[in-house]
Amino acid sequence: MRLVTFENAGPTAGSVRLGLVVGTAVIDLAARSKNAGQVVPYFSSMAAFLDAGDEAMSAARAIATDAGPGLRLEAVRLLPPVPRPGKIIAVGFNYRDHAAEQGIKPPEAPLIFAKFTTSITGPYDPIVLPAGDPQVDYEAELGVVIGRRGKSIPEDRAYDYIAGYLALNDVSARKWQFGDKQWVRGKSCDTFCPIGPWLVTRDEVPDPQGLQIACRVNGEVRQSANTRDLYFGISTLLAYISASITLEPGDIIATGTPPGVGVFRKPPIYLQAGDVVEVEIASVGTLRNAVVAA
Numbered sequence: 001m002r003l004v005t006f007e008n009a010g011p012t013a014g015s016v017r018l019g020l021v022v023g024t025a026v027i028d029l030a031a032r033s034k035n036a037g038q039v040v041p042y043f044s045s046m047a048a049f050l051d052a053g054d055e056a057m058s059a060a061r062a063i064a065t066d067a068g069p070g071l072r073l074e075a076v077r078l079l080p081p082v083p084r085p086g087k088i089i090a091v092g093f094n095y096r097d098h099a100a101e102q103g104i105k106p107p108e109a110p111l112i113f114a115k116f117t118t119s120i121t122g123p124y125d126p127i128v129l130p131a132g133d134p135q136v137d138y139e140a141e142l143g144v145v146i147g148r149r150g151k152s153i154p155e156d157r158a159y160d161y162i163a164g165y166l167a168l169n170d171v172s173a174r175k176w177q178f179g180d181k182q183w184v185r186g187k188s189c190d191t192f193c194p195i196g197p198w199l200v201t202r203d204e205v206p207d208p209q210g211l212q213i214a215c216r217v218n219g220e221v222r223q224s225a226n227t228r229d230l231y232f233g234i235s236t237l238l239a240y241i242s243a244s245i246t247l248e249p250g251d252i253i254a255t256g257t258p259p260g261v262g263v264f265r266k267p268p269i270y271l272q273a274g275d276v277v278e279v280e281i282a283s284v285g286t287l288r289n290a291v292v293a294a
Contacts, residue, residue, distance in 0.1 A: 025070030094256025123196030134173035139257035140215035143168035158235035225258030
């Protein structure tokens, strides 16, 4: 299934809805699931849906099999599928060639850092450049969305805790990232985490470590790789992170970016107002974000 958070231009204009994409239509799950005049609670938001787990997934699949006409996809505004996750946990240097382009060896254990959740923005919303020319860069990544609360998750059960996947751009202000000697400010500016365009459920992506991943700027391919090249695999990341941090429904793990980022090109190439950045992951979807000045 492809799950979305959206705004409708129709009678419910201005309200945020949970939807299911079937073909080129969006099914409003709350509208389709009223029981005795009452909306089923777990269709009220993505947070409620993920928290309800298998029961909500099964109910959504039942609706998908007999969806009927829905809203035209182009007639709605897609918002971030998970509008405010509890945590965004990102992973650095997780493609061997990305470490190599920086002249370093891959780390001996996953290198994790945080992005503030206020950096989240929609799949087609603008990336806003902060004032002061902080050297803004792109990073195409596969995002893993947690579906069950877990602590000390065994590697052989890690996928049981995943709700699904989405495309993610770990936008970075390099001047601040490197100048601060830690990464939070440079990684967490407003609009610096486009995600979407939908959450593709785990069953639709049987091998998340076999997906083509690419980033284009103004149509030019800047990054092109495959998630099979992840240095630390998804199950390893979940086990490592959850050993010390409880993972909860809606948390997002950004699994790392492949080589080709702007800062390590010769000369470096940073994002400018007027650019259009696309992050595309096979079987998952494509982000398309215009870059605008502050």
